[in-house]
Amino acid sequence: MTLHPLAERFASVADRYENGRPEYAPAVVGALMAELGLAPGAAVLDLAAGTGKLTRALLQAGLDVVAVEPQAPLRELLAAGIAPARVRDGLAEAIPLPDASLDAVTVADAFHWFDRPAALREIRRVLRPHGGLAVLCTAPDWSGASWAHELGSLVVELRPEHPYFDGPPWQDFVRAEGLWTEPREVRVTVSQAADAERIVDHLASISWLAAMPEDRLQDTIAQMRAIISAGDTPAELPVHFVIGLAALA
Numbered sequence: 001m002t003l004h005p006l007a008e009r010f011a012s013v014a015d016r017y018e019n020g021r022p023e024y025a026p027a028v029v030g031a032l033m034a035e036l037g038l039a040p041g042a043a044v045l046d047l048a049a050g051t052g053k054l055t056r057a058l059l060q061a062g063l064d065v066v067a068v069e070p071q072a073p074l075r076e077l078l079a080a081g082i083a084p085a086r087v088r089d090g091l092a093e094a095i096p097l098p099d100a101s102l103d104a105v106t107v108a109d110a111f112h113w114f115d116r117p118a119a120l121r122e123i124r125r126v127l128r129p130h131g132g133l134a135v136l137c138t139a140p141d142w143s144g145a146s147w148a149h150e151l152g153s154l155v156v157e158l159r160p161e162h163p164y165f166d167g168p169p170w171q172d173f174v175r176a177e178g179l180w181t182e183p184r185e186v187r188v189t190v191s192q193a194a195d196a197e198r199i200v201d202h203l204a205s206i207s208w209l210a211a212m213p214e215d216r217l218q219d220t221i222a223q224m225r226a227i228i229s230a231g232d233t234p235a236e237l238p239v240h241f242v243i244g245l246a247a248l249a
Helices: 005-020 026-036 053-060 072-081 116-126 148-158 170-177 196-204 214-229
Strands: 043-047 064-068 102-108 127-140 184-193 236-247
Touching: 005 072, 005 196, 026 053, 026 102, 026 127, 026 184, 026 236, 043 053, 043 116, 053 064, 053 072, 053 102, 102 116, 116 127, 116 170, 148 214, 170 236, 196 214
Parallel strands: 043 064, 043 102, 102 127
Antiparallel strands: 127 236, 184 236
8 A cells, every 4th residue: 555645745744743732731632542441551542643633632632543644754753753663664454563452442544545445444453342433533723813705815826626525424434344343433622822924834734735836836835824914813713623523332
């Protein structure tokens, strides 16, 4: 298995990804643990862990976490933030962990990049009986800022057509297997400090923007920065975390 070319673009914007993407609040991990029945010390895999945003939050909650990430630049930032021994090079479709060794697997903003049937087979393999799956989606809510509509319109104009962005929801793949409990979702909303440069970095870390030619990307970043600078940004803005949940039946 190989990564989709757009997914590979995250490696080129690893620093922007780490700076711009929201942090996972304790309430998010607390909800995840409660819903999956995880106690401190439970063995958890953070799959496609990126720079370790979710990995660090899981560790802070007392979970015994291993993080798998296929891209070296992201993995280097990940290892710098946690014990390197917890970090593995690997893919969702070929998880480098033993059978039935985990209580749960988490996937944060990455499930759509996988070969979903192959990844679910691997996730099933490494989970213990009745082990849990958590598929997280992070959605910053910038609607309270004066620039939200103008910036959103710009991003929509730049967004290409691509099946990895608009494929079937994760629940369809889980249901198709018939080996999981009925998928469900819980939502957690927290307020986080709003910083113009972090917002720009967040947008610049989106795969299709990162895939632009460098001169066009820099022009786009300058345009986004100008839109935000010309408006008003509240001190805090909400971030919505959607946690999709299922367990082996």
